[in-house]
Every structure is written in C-alpha cells, then in structure tokens.
Amino acid sequence: MATTALPGHNYLQDDASTVGAWFKSWFLTVDHKRIALLYLLSINVFFLLGGLAATVIRVELITPQGDLLSADLYNRAFTLHGIIMVFFFLIPGTPAVLGNFLVPLMIGARDMAFPRLNLFSWYLYMAGGLFALTAAIFGGVDTGWTFYTPFSSTYANSNVILTIAGAFIMGFSSIATGVNFIVTIHTMRAPGMTWFRLPLFIWSSYATSLIIVLATPVVGITLLLVAIERIWGVGIFDPALGGDPLLFQHLFWFYSHPAVYIMILPGFGVISELIAAFSRKRVFGYEFIAFSSMAIALLGFLVWGHHMFVSGQSVYAGLVFSFLTMLVAIPSAIKIFNWTATLYKGSISYRTPMLYALGFMGLFVIGGLTGIFLGIVAIDIHVTDTYFVVAHFHYVMVGGAIMAYLGGIHYWWPKMTGRMYSEVWGGISALIIFVGFNMTFFPQFVVGYLGMPRRYHVYPEEFQVLHVLSSAGATILAIGFIIPIIYLTLSLWTGKEAGNNPWDATGLEWQVSSPPPTHNFLEIPVVTTEAYAYAPDAAEQDAANWRPGSPL
C-alpha cells in the first residue's frame, strides 16, 4: 500500500495470505491500535451521517416557512442529528479512538488490561449503531435526543423503542471502555511511571472513565424504564398512569450532565498534550490540571438540575443547582488559565494541531462562559429552549470537543500511520473550520436571545438574516470538515515518512517507531523523568535558532 517502505515490523502490516485471514486479522484483532482504527473509521462514518442530518436542518431553516420538511419530519431530522452526534460520535469519539490508541503507549504497556473486552466494546458500539440506524431507516424518532416523558413513553408514535435499545447497547460499549481504561491505568504502568509522571491525557482519560462507569448505568436503567412504560403501561413517568415526568428528567440529566464532561474531558487531555508539545514547555501547574479533571468528575454529578429550571422542579432545588453550577466552572477555568500560562514565554509553533488547540481555547471559553449565563436562573428563564442554548452547547461540543478531537487526530496521525499529511492543507482547513464554525453558531446566540425557540422549523421573518448567515456558515464548516478527510487519506500513499518523533515531543509514544510495533515496546521502558520534560531552556534555544522556514 505504501510507496516507500515503513519501518520494520509494525502493527499495520499483515502476514495474512488470504482474504479470510485478513478479515480475521482486523475484525477479531485484540490489538488496541487496530481497535482504535476500527473505531476511527466507524465513528467518522457516524459523524458524516450526523452531519447529513444537520445539513437537512440548516437547509430547512434558510426560509421562515416550512417548505422543505413537514413539522413532523423536521422533528425526526433534529432527533436523528442529536442522537447520532451525542451517542455515536461525541461520547465514544476521543476515548475510543485516541484513548484506545494512546493509553497503553503513553503508560508503557503492551496492550489494554482486557484486550478482548476492548474488541467486544467495538462490536457493542456497532450493534447499538445498527439499532439506531434501523430505527432511522424505518421512519425515525421524534422525541429529541432527550427522550422526555411522557411524550416518549406514551404519546410518540415513532421508533422510540428501537432507538432506546441502540443507546442502551452503546452505553455498555462505553462502560467496557471505561473499565478497561481504569484497570489499565491502575495496573499496567511501566516501572517508574508514577501517577504524577503520567501525561495529562491519561489523567483526563481516567477521570472520564470514572464518570462513564458511575453514570452510564443510570441512563441505561432510565431508558429501560421508558421502554417498560411504553410496552406494558407500567406507571413510572406518565402522570396519567400514576408516574412522575420530572423523575425522568432527574434520572436522565443525572447521566447526561456528567456525559457532557465525558465529551469534553478527553478533549482537555488532548489540549494539554498539544499545548506542551508546541510551546516546548512543561505544562504550567501540572498537578492543578490533573486534579481539576478529578474535580470536574466529582462536581459534574451535582449540577444536573440546571437543565430543569423551568420544568416545575422546586425553586429551592433550582437555587442550589444554580449555586453548584457556578462551582463546576472553576476547574474548567483553572485549565484554561494554566494553558495560557504555559504559552507564556514558550516557543510556539503554529503547526496544524496547535491551530486546533488555540481555536479550542477561544471557543471553549465562549461556550463555558455562556454556560454560566445559563446556570443563572434569572437568565435561563429568558433563554431556555431558545437558540441561545443551542449556540452554547455547540460552542462547547463542536468548538471544544470536536476541535480537540481533530487536533489530536492531526497530532498523532504520524504515529498512527507513519506518515505526515500536507501541512498547508492542514492549516487551511483548520482556519476554514474556525471561520465556518463561528459564522454558523455566533448568530445563534443573537437569534436565541431575541426569542427564536429551538426545535421549530418555521419562524418570524425578522430572524431570517441570522438563519441564512448560520446556514451559510454551516456550508463553510462542512467544507472544512471534508478537506481533512481528503488530505489525510491521500497522505497514506503520498505522505512523507514521519519518523519516530516528528514533533520532537516527549512522551513514551514518541519513543517507539511510527507506526508502532505490534506489541508497542520491544523492551518495557523504565521511566525516570516527569511528563513534558523539555529542557528548561528549550524554548529559548528554539527561539535563538529560528530561521525563516524552519519547521518547528
């Protein structure tokens, strides 16, 4: 497949002589690196499908009338978009792709603690996805990704059960990955790799796994209860049957608020790695960043009621949730301040991954701060269920989680494939994404504040300008997402050989060949230094040696 031979014996090479053996070597592999690639391909397919649904939504919203879709079809379109993006792209995204590939490499292990469970988690993911897609093909769902009762359990006449089954199965895939990470990080660190020498990506993956393991079972049971009420009419959530609809919201958000941290925490980990590597400095306040991940994991469990301020929950509960929500923003702020301090006097190079990291920092701050607006009851009552909320969560989920995912893919691509991609196209598409993103979602803050409700396909004429702006931005954004697919794929054939350590970065993953050998380390490394052990004067030296056109 390659024009020039890649080094030695690596995990991508096949000794398979027949097609059957080749299939087996990929679809029954227990190599964490191959499983990461299986996830990479399947998760990106789901991302494209979710993007397709988003395109339909944005096209419909170009005009104030509902001329493309009926109200009912529109409900199904945004539900499909939400379910695919949340359950099948953002939640598994960074952990299952980058985490699977990197956790063993970064801690100096030969594989995960439970390699077969790892493979099983991919099959669960695919099975869950199959259920969700089947539901979509046979008419879709119209409940929104939040499945609010009693609509979902009693009144909706769309494929609720199939979709719920998909999310339920996918939950087990998450749990399997989480358990695997926790056990691997506890038991398989190389000699000398103490907790405080771990790369920050590992700390954030650990915190993410903790949330996954503790929160996911709750949503599993909750979805099961919806199915039970729907099938057998057992009164749990439907007041007409003696149930309580707010109970569903409590249970759902008890998972789904922590779940937003499942999406963003691995991204935080990626950003820590990128900022250190491209500033040539140890991350400022390493311990604070590590512990802030753990603090987020803990505090994230205490704030779910900020999604229920107008639901009829007790005003006193609302007050307490509002206060706790202010607390949970602190650890995120700690991270942003520490990354900024890391940049200070660093030798910053604007390579593609770093562009994503810098984009992340700006966009996440906007997303996080508008989250604080929403956490204040008085403001939330005005803007809840408007496009202001839509803009908030897209700033954190697209501007935050997806930017970090793309930055991470670009940073570790040479390690995963052994080849470099086009730096020029990398930079161009990062900029296109940044511009397209802001053009899509900033107008949504404005239109939401002016009163445009979310989940409606018709709207007053005066909002059209902002909606058209948003749809135009979405087109640019889509182009920005497609370009990397092209040049990354091309790089597999035409890319320069990366060598072991193209970024001159620290970390065990950069000490093995690219792509890594099947069992990662020929000899288990012994770790004697802290993470990000750049020479104290690395930044100054770089600055002194810099010439126009020098690579770093």
Added chain:
Amino acid sequence: MTHKEHEHAHAHIGPATYYKIFAALMVLMFLTVGAWWVETVVEIPRALGVFIALVIASTKTVLIVLFFMHIKVSSRVVQLYAIAALFGLLFLFVITMGDYIARGWPPQLGPLP
C-alpha cells in the same frame, strides 16, 4: 478460605458460602412477600411499610455485592470503586428527594403522607 497465604493473588469465596448466601437471599425473598402480605391485612403507616421493604431490599443488595460480586475479598481500589458507586446513588437520591420535598405541592397531594 484454604489458601490463606495466597489470599491477595487469588482470593476467592468457596461454594459453601455461596450456598449460605443463596439461602439467606431466599429467606429475604419470603420476607419481602410476607411483608407485602402483612401490609394487606394489617393497617400500618405507608412510610413504615416502605421503610421495611427498603431495609429488606438493601440487605439483599449488600449480600450480593459483598459475596457474589466478590467485593469482600477484592483489593482496596475495587472496594473504593464500590463505595464510590454508593456515593453516586446517595447524590442521586438525596438531591432528587430534596426537590420532591421542597416542591410547592398542593397540601392535599403532599409528597409525604
């Protein structure tokens, strides 16, 4: 527990214990059914009935977690995770109940009897 010396490496629970726990669970199951039956014939406050049912159910859970799920003979980290899960449940129950109790219920529908 015959292999005391290897307890850390492969601590395990013998079949005899499993059978005893199973018997205990069966007894508790009859207690659950019995309690329901008692409630249908004798007039007791609803809160008391719920409390008794919860005590029986929790006892079953503890037995299953400790013995069938091996938490009793697991490493400290595993025990810590089990406790963390209990704390998670505690957050869920306490905060949700906080909402229920403080909600503006009409007096005739009050959350507690």
